[in-house]
Amino acid sequence: EAQVTQNPRYLITVTGKKLTVTCSQNMNHEYMSWYRQDPGLGLRQIYYSMNVEVTDKGDVPEGYKVSRKEKRNFPLILESPSPNQTSLYFCASSLLLGRTLHFGNGTRLTVT
C-alpha cells in the first residue's frame, strides 16, 4: 500500500532532550516536507527536500533539523526541544512534477 509512515504518533518529552521523528514513504517521491499544525495558525512548512541531499527551509525552520540521506526517508530532528515546539507535526511527500501532496498520519509532540 502506497503510504507515508510517521513515527511515533504520540511523543511526550522534556525540554532539552533530543528527539527524532521519522518519516518514510514507499512511493519513490522526490519531494518530501515537514509541517507543524497549531490552533489558529493552520499548517506551516518547516523544511522541505527536493531530492537526496537537497533540503531547504520553509517558513518556520528555527529549532529543527532535517536530513535526506535516502530518497525514502526524511527524519525531523529537534536537538533541544522547547515547550513552544509542542505541536502536531506532519510529514508529506509528492512526485516532483506531481500535484498531490500525500500526508502521514501526524505526530502529536508535547514538550514539558
Place this chain on the structure above:
Amino acid sequence: AQTVTQSQPEMSVQEAETVTLSCTYDTSESDYYLFWYKQPPSRQMILVIRQEAYKQQNATENRFSVNFQKAAKSFSLKISDSQLGDAAMYFCAYRSAWASGTYKYIFGTGTRLKVLA
C-alpha cells in the same frame, strides 16, 4: 511572498444542504496550484480537490466543487448535499508551479465545518 486567508474559522450546515467555504490568496505569480484539504477528527489530511491556475474550468469532484476567480484571487469550496461525514477542518493551500523555483506550500488557518443532523 504568497499568503492564503480563510476568513471563516467555523461554519455550520444542515445535513443535505449546501455550504461554501471561502479562501482568498495573494500572489504575483501567474502559474500555481490551489488545493482544499479535509482533516477529520482522525487528523488525517485528505485531498478534497485541486485546481490548476491555468485552467479556466472550475474543478469538481462529486459533491465538491470550487469557484476559482483568478483575477479576484479567490478559491471557494462548495459542498453540496452535505453529509455528517463532511464534518471536519478544511484547509485551503497554495503551491507555486515547480518551474518557478519555489517549492513551498502555503496553507490557510482552516475552517471548521459542523454538519447538523
